[in-house]
Amino acid sequence: MLKALILIVIATLVAMTAVACDQKGDLEKVRLAEVTRSIFYTPQYVALEKGFFKDEGLDVELTTAWGGDKTMTALLSDGADIALVGSETSIYVYAQGASDPVINFAMLTQTDGTFLVSRDKIDHFEWGMLKGSTFLGQRKGGMPQMVGEFVLKKHGIDPHADLDLIQNIDFANIANAFGSGTGDYVQLFEPTASIFEKEGKGHIVASFGKESGKVPYTSFMAKASYIDKNEATVEKFVRALQKAHQWVEDNSAAEIAKVVHPFFEDSDLGTLATVVERYKSQGSFAKEMKLTKDSWDNLQAIMDEAGELPKQVEYEKLVNTKIVEKVTKK
Structure with a gap:
């Protein structure tokens, strides 16, 4: 009798382990490189901490590159699948004659931070x-x-x-x-x-x-080839971000601070709440996520004014709004 009971327990444990492995295996890994670590990117951290990416079947691995050049190097060398970085970097890459251009597919922030x-x-x-x-x-x-x-x-x-x-x-x-x-x-x-x-x-x-004013300050982007091969993955990624943006919109700065605190352990909750409220009040978080032509033109005007625009690039060449439009429509 005892032997039979032990066998049942072992079988149950094996089955539970198999289910857990299957569930973990169901998650598709996405390597995300951010240009820096900042409260400015609050919706991204909310999506990670609240499990919105996992709800979409994604295992998002976040690394901080500490600089636009390092972030783009990671993306172009296939060290990352998706990058969160200033939209200007996609223009720099395009101007250098990239055969596989980097495409902006969703905005995270729409003002300077x-x-x-x-x-x-x-x-x-x-x-x-x-x-x-x-x-x-x-x-x-x-x-x-x-x-x-x-x-x-x-x-x-x-x-x-x-x-x-x-x-x-x-x-x-x-x-x-x-x-x-x-x-x-x-x-x-x-x-x-x-x-x-x-x-x-x-x-x-x-x-x-x-x-x-409004400008596509930090956007999620990926190589055109990655988006072509993984459009469903990118759509899931954007859908998780949409949930995060809505959660940020619906909750207080104090509540948001508690959620993102693990990413800023050296900062106290009061300071984090102050910063989140500051960004929310000036409309920094791009809830709609769509990079508009007006924002793109403003970006290039700012780059041109600074003497950093290598060439004018048409909006349609480096911006994909189809995924955001599909997600927000649903």
Whole structure:
């Protein structure tokens, strides 16, 4: 009797293990490379943490590349299937004559995500105060730098004539450089900007996102060949993002902060909630996910103004809206 019972238990355990393996095997692996780690990408982390990708049958493996060039290298060398990076990078790749162009298929953010941080506290900030100052800018040719220059020029400031502009510091080390005493002003992403403010290392005085208007700042993209072969996978990916965007829309900043906290363990929940609310209030998260022609034209205008547009590229050549339209229609 005991022997029979043991055999039943063993058989049950084997069956349960087989089911678990089958369930795990059902998940399709997608390698996702993000350009940096930022609260700016909140809907992406919500999709991961809330299991929205898994609900769609996807096992999304996230890596942080720390820079647009490194992100695109990972994508082009097949080290990643999908990249989250500035849309300008797809134009750079196309201009170099890529036989397998990189296609933007969904937007995550639709404004600039950086903030102007002053070393000194300023009660009544005016953009003209930057003239004659040392400005620690972002990497040349990247969206933060181009939008930064666009905004400065909008306020009558020539970045290269009116400022001591520093652009030779690696993206990952800009915050550390400012924290160590370099520059009077710096252009920073969150949550670093708010952390600096909390620690007394700097003070947020303006938002580049509010000043620049809508632009396809960070988009999900993949090589044309990947999308052609894996359109159903990309559709599932976008559907999970749609769920995440809606969840962010429906929940408070405090609740969202709790969900994304595992991705920002060095930040306290209060700071995360402040940052999320800041991005939500200025409409940074691209809930519709569709990269419009107006946004694409604005992107190229900003690149052209910064002297970084290698060539004009037609909207239809590097933007695929069919998948987003199909998902949002459903």
